[in-house]
Amino acid sequence: xxxxxxxxxxxxxxxxxxxxxxxxxxxxxxxxxxxxxxxxxxxxxxxxxxxxxxxxxxxxxxxxxxxxxxxxxxxxxxxxxxxxxxxxxxxxxxxxxxxxxxxxxxxxxxxxxxxxxxxxxxxxxxxxxxxxxxxxxxxxxx
Numbered sequence: 001x002x003x004x005x006x007x008x009x010x011x012x013x014x015x016x017x018x019x020x021x022x023x024x025x026x027x028x029x030x031x032x033x034x035x036x037x038x039x040x041x042x043x044x045x046x047x048x049x050x051x052x053x054x055x056x057x058x059x060x061x062x063x064x065x066x067x068x069x070x071x072x073x074x075x076x077x078x079x080x081x082x083x084x085x086x087x088x089x090x091x092x093x094x095x096x097x098x099x100x101x102x103x104x105x106x107x108x109x110x111x112x113x114x115x116x117x118x119x120x121x122x123x124x125x126x127x128x129x130x131x132x133x134x135x136x137x138x139x140x141x142x
Contacts, residue, residue, distance in 0.1 A: 009055050009084040012070050013127050016042035016059040022126055023047060026103030027086075027133075028096070029055070053086055073128030083122075083130040090135035093119040097133070105131075 013019035017040060023029045029047035032054070037043035041059035048054045061067045073080060088096055097111040100123055108130065109122035118136030125131065 006052075006054075009082070011055060011057045011129055012060040012067070012072065013042075013057060013129075014060050014072055014074070015040075015127070016045065016057060019057065019125065019127060020045055020047065022103065023055075026100045026105055026125070027131070028099065049086065055084065073124075073130075078124075078128050080128075080130045083132055085132040085134060087137045088133055088135055090119060093121075093133070093135050097121050100133075 020031065020034065020042070024031065024047065027049065029049050032046040032048050034045045035043045037059060041061070043058060045057050046054060047057070060070065060072055093111060097107075100121075101107060105123040105125060107121065107123050109120070111119060111121040113119050114134070114136055116136060118134050120132060120134030120136065122130060122132050
């Protein structure tokens with residue numbers, strides 16, 4: 001379902017193999033492609049959640065030209081400059097929230113109904129990346 005205007009968030013993790021398993025368990029991502037690198041590291045991985053939702057991730061490394069520009073949340077006192085927002089069906093929000101919470105996601109903003117429509121919640125994963133999930137779809141007329 002990718003188009004010429006697709007945006008795919010890219011994240012790095014200190015423990016990428018563990019992160020992949022956790023993201024699949026907690027958020028319902030599925031592995032599309034996982035390219036192992038050295039022992040216990042990931043060169044590149046693609047995880048998807050239905051049509052049109054994908055993230056890419058890799059192990060954090062400071063030895064690559066690209067890696068020199070990235071920092072993990074643990075290296076920035078948990079501060080982020082970007083966070084993925086993933087649109088889910090309204091009737092799936094409560095179950096998704098409960099699934100993430102049961103898997104150990106740290107809930108930053110509780111599940112709530114937004115004034116502009118839809119429901120949303122914000123959480124962080126075990127390495128501190130911040131995730132937003134909501135049923136408000138800015139592509140659809142509300």
